[in-house]
Amino acid sequence: xxxxxxxxxxxxxxxxxxxxxxxxxxxxxxxxxxxxxxxxxxxxxxxxxxxxxxxxxxxxxxxxxxxxxxxxxxxxxxxxxxxxxxxxxxxxxxxxxxxxxxxxxxxxxxxxxxxxxxxxxxxxxxxxxxxxxxxxxxxxxxxxxxxxxxxxxxxxxxxxxxxxxxxxxxxxxxxxxxxxxxxxxxxxxxxxxxxxxxxxxxxxxxxxxxxxxxxxxxxxxxxxxxxxxxxxxxxxxxxxxxxxxxxxxxxxxxxxxxxxxxxxxxxxxxxxxxxxxxxxxxxxxxxxxxxxxxxxxxxxxxxxxxxxxxxxxxxxxxxxxxxxxxxxxxxxxxxxxxxxxxxxxxxxxxxxxxxxxxxxxx
Amino acid sequence: xxxxxxxxxxxxxxxxxxxxxxxxxxxxxxxxxxxxxxxxxxxxxxxxxxxxxxxxxxxxxxxxxxxxxxxxxxxxxxxxxxxxxxxxxxxxxxxxxxxxxxxxxxxxxxxxxxxxxxxxxxxxxxxxxxxxxxxxxxxxxxxxxxxxxxxxxxxxxxxxxxxxxxxxxxxxxxxxxxxxxxxxxxxxxxxxxxxxxxxxxxxxxxxxxxxxxxxxxxxxxxxxxxxxxxxxxxxxxxxxxxxxxxxxxxxxxxxxxxxxxxxxxxxxxxxxxxxxxxxxxxxxxxxxxxxxxxxxxxxxxxxxxxxxxxxxxxxxxxxxxxxxxxxxxxxxxxxxxxxxxxxxxxxxxxxxxxxxxxxxxxxxxxxxxxxxxxxxxxxxxxxxxxxxxxxxxxxxxxxxxxxxxxxxxxxxxxxxxxxxxxxxxxxxxxxxxxxxxxxxxxxxxxxxxxxxxxxxxxxxxxxxxxxx
Numbered sequence: 001x002x003x004x005x006x007x008x009x010x011x012x013x014x015x016x017x018x019x020x021x022x023x024x025x026x027x028x029x030x031x032x033x034x035x036x037x038x039x040x041x042x043x044x045x046x047x048x049x050x051x052x053x054x055x056x057x058x059x060x061x062x063x064x065x066x067x068x069x070x071x072x073x074x075x076x077x078x079x080x081x082x083x084x085x086x087x088x089x090x091x092x093x094x095x096x097x098x099x100x101x102x103x104x105x106x107x108x109x110x111x112x113x114x115x116x117x118x119x120x121x122x123x124x125x126x127x128x129x130x131x132x133x134x135x136x137x138x139x140x141x142x143x144x145x146x147x148x149x150x151x152x153x154x155x156x157x158x159x160x161x162x163x164x165x166x167x168x169x170x171x172x173x174x175x176x177x178x179x180x181x182x183x184x185x186x187x188x189x190x191x192x193x194x195x196x197x198x199x200x201x202x203x204x205x206x207x208x209x210x211x212x213x214x215x216x217x218x219x220x221x222x223x224x225x226x227x228x229x230x231x232x233x234x235x236x237x238x239x240x241x242x243x244x245x246x247x248x249x250x251x252x253x254x255x256x257x258x259x260x261x262x263x264x265x266x267x268x269x270x271x272x273x274x275x276x277x278x279x280x281x282x283x284x285x286x287x288x289x290x291x292x293x294x295x296x297x298x299x300x301x302x303x304x305x306x307x308x309x310x311x312x313x314x315x316x317x318x319x320x321x322x323x324x325x326x327x328x329x330x331x332x333x334x335x336x337x338x339x340x341x342x343x344x345x346x347x348x349x350x351x352x353x354x355x356x357x358x359x360x361x362x
Numbered sequence: 363x364x365x366x367x368x369x370x371x372x373x374x375x376x377x378x379x380x381x382x383x384x385x386x387x388x389x390x391x392x393x394x395x396x397x398x399x400x401x402x403x404x405x406x407x408x409x410x411x412x413x414x415x416x417x418x419x420x421x422x423x424x425x426x427x428x429x430x431x432x433x434x435x436x437x438x439x440x441x442x443x444x445x446x447x448x449x450x451x452x453x454x455x456x457x458x459x460x461x462x463x464x465x466x467x468x469x470x471x472x473x474x475x476x477x478x479x480x481x482x483x484x485x486x487x488x489x490x491x492x493x494x495x496x497x498x499x500x501x502x503x504x505x506x507x508x509x510x511x512x513x514x515x516x517x518x519x520x521x522x523x524x525x526x527x528x529x530x531x532x533x534x535x536x537x538x539x540x541x542x543x544x545x546x547x548x549x550x551x552x553x554x555x556x557x558x559x560x561x562x563x564x565x566x567x568x569x570x571x572x573x574x575x576x577x578x579x580x581x582x583x584x585x586x587x588x589x590x591x592x593x594x595x596x597x598x599x600x601x602x603x604x605x606x607x608x609x610x611x612x613x614x615x616x617x618x619x620x621x622x623x624x625x626x627x628x629x630x631x632x633x634x635x636x637x638x639x640x641x642x643x644x645x646x647x648x649x650x651x652x653x654x655x656x657x658x659x660x661x662x663x664x665x666x667x668x669x670x671x672x673x674x675x676x677x678x679x680x681x682x683x684x685x686x687x688x689x690x691x692x693x694x695x696x697x698x699x700x701x702x703x704x705x706x707x708x709x710x711x712x713x714x715x716x717x718x719x720x721x722x723x724x725x726x727x728x729x730x731x732x733x734x735x736x737x738x739x740x741x742x743x744x745x746x747x748x749x750x751x752x753x754x755x756x757x758x759x760x761x762x763x764x765x766x767x768x769x770x771x772x773x774x775x776x777x778x779x780x781x782x783x784x785x786x787x788x789x790x791x792x793x794x795x796x797x798x799x800x801x802x803x804x805x806x807x808x809x810x811x812x813x814x815x816x817x818x819x820x821x822x823x824x825x826x827x828x829x830x
Contacts, residue, residue, distance in 0.1 A: 017656075068599065
């Protein structure tokens with residue numbers, strides 16, 4: 001008879017995770033992922049800190065075997081105030097038979113990790129409502145689970161709350177059939193717009209990014225200063241961006257009024273290609289027929305309904321040219337009333353809800 | 363891996379056995395010393411691995427320490443020890459015996475006969491006999507049933523195994539990328555022994571095996587036993603099995619049958635498979651279907667981009683056209699690929715090395731490469747270039763064990779060795795050979811960097827527009 005000797009924390013991603021909970025990693029150093037290592041460093045107070053921490057907690061049995069309990073892809077980022085924060089992506093539980101003990105161990109080790117680099121804050125992302133399909137990317141990180149396959153584990157919220165985490169944000173992802181959304185927009189706004197919408201000049205993208213970062217109305221982002229989070233790697237498809245300028249401005253192309261970018265739903269590709277790093281096989285990616293896409297990066301200089309509609313309309317046209325049938329937009333902070341009310345008025349409904357929780361360490 | 367199999371065999375025969383990886387012990391405990399280990403354990407026999415020539419100095423150093431602090435009988439084994447058995451025993455008094463070739467039966471017989479002194483009964487043994495050396499007439503060469511009796515996965519015998527499985531890499535070093543976040547755990551998978559080819563630079567080719575072990579043809583572990591090992595890997599949370607045994611590239615039925623069995627037994631594990639030559643698409647498709655894609659990769663060593671150099675040096679020749687056709691198949695199957703190139707091959711010049719750089723750049727531009735490297739070839743004991751240097755256009759610097767020992771001793775002590783590679787060629791000096799690899803790395807990495815810069819900055823990917 002084997003008995004449990006204790007719990008252990010290791011830095012690894014179990015291969016069974018990919019079978020039970022398929023995911024896509026689109027972050028830095030993705031080419032090294034199949035070699036079993038990735039790297040990105042952040043600098044804090046003169047020290048270089050490894051950003052990524054793939055945490056696996058296992059039960060250690062008396063026969064030497066390990067039974068994986070939970071996996072969580074954690075990483076550090078620098079928030080706008082300049083301090084490091086430890087971020088926990090959605091924890092996936094393999095075995096919930098000793099949930100209280102393993103969760104106690106998990107949260108204890110996570111706090112130790114945060115403190116080890118001088119971080120005083122931990123944030124976590126938990127998925128809640130899901131109405132498939134939920135397009136890629138569906139995380140505020142570069143590690144997205146295919147939520148059409150992964151079963152949401154409802155006790156997660158309770159566990160986090162019991163360990164001192166509090167709600168910080170609710171993030172929404174909206175969904176609509178493209179044709180329905182486009183027709184509604186044409187019906188209300190017609191095809192004339194006081195904005196010029198087009199594809200951005202890729203050679204000026206750094207300057208464009210710098211303007212967009214300061215927009216008051218934009219997708220929820222963990223940090224405006226951490227470079228990995230401000231300009232996400234999923235900016236891969238050159239024909240999926242739209243930029244808006246005022247038509248009657250004296251120097252129209254100096255001041256950007258709005259921006260949006262979409263990604264096809266790479267989870268559709270994952271089902272065939274079976275790789276957690278689809279960008280390694282980008283030749284296959286460009287030939288794939290996608291059905292769904294998501295606006296995952298967007299920003300408006302002001303709460304201007306015409307601006308929002310013009311941008312989204314342009315993006316929808318681009319999606320339709322590529323044979324895409326459904327569009328999603330997120331992550332929208334639920335407190336952004338302008339965005340939520342606008343999208344709902346155009347018939348978008350919530351397909352996915354995520355919580356961002358927070359715990360401050362003392 | 364072989365050491366674990368030996369340890370398990372001894373353990374099952376009732377001998378209290380432990381495998382100590384001294385580098386790993388030092389990683390886990392900076393104060394680790396062999397002296398302290400010997401004080402805490404009363405050992406009767408110390409079997410020291412000297413398979414790879416890079417361990418030439420360390421193996422002897424450990425033997426010296428064992429002899430100084432214990433009364434243990436010291437044996438060396440592995441290819442380098444086998445090849446230089448006489449010289450080692452003549453020069454280094456701390457070594458009592460060398461087991462040449464396959465060691466399973468010899469080690470057991472040695473332990474049986476140590477007390478009665480009948481070492482001539484021990485197969486494959488060279489040992490001290492008074493003031494002279496003697497070599498046993500008895501020979502042991504392992505066959506399939508012998509390999510099947512071995513268990514290469516009794517990890518409880520390896521001290522600090524949990525650390526080992528997270529830091530080991532196929533590059534041979536412990537934790538060569540310590541600054542990176544580790545995602546996987548890895549284990550070596552024994553599929554068999556031997557080779558059917560004679561690559562000029564390889565000390566594990568057909569002729570080398572014949573000299574070192576008496577083996578005339580490759581031998582395979584049964585697929586059933588391999589799958590049992592994989593099942594244990596899975597239980598031990600080793601998520602990637604490294605396979606580097608492909609001795610007969612013209613016939614791959616063994617591997618296809620193995621993959622079928624892995625699928626049948628529903629083993630969920632990734633695999634890193636180093637092919638010894640090109641394969642047809644069926645193998646790639648089966649590989650993709652069989653193994654968990656998370657960490658699965660295929661690796662190949664074309665060595666040179668020059669077809670004439672490749673033809674002169676590799677046991678099985680394939681053209682660049684065939685190479686790219688194979689890469690097209692790999693890409694179609696969406697398998698990440700690793701490539702290895704070298705400098706210092708026989709017949710290589712500064713001029714034809716340009717082909718290696720050109721091929722490397724083209725591969726990186728067009729294919730899903732996760733790793734591509736070029737390293738200077740080092741002189742391996744028993745390889746064709748060592749045995750017949752002039753036939754291969756090589757002027758050797760290393761001709762004896764002491765040359766390897768001295769070089770690695772100097773490196774350990776921080777003293778520059780007189781030769782690092784152990785040779786120069788008719789066309790290239792040692793610094794030139796090293797310089798070529800460096801140039802490959804610089805130029806191909808720049809190509810790789812530029813490729814991914816363009817892709818990740820949205821300059822390459824365009825989705826296909828649909829007209830229907």
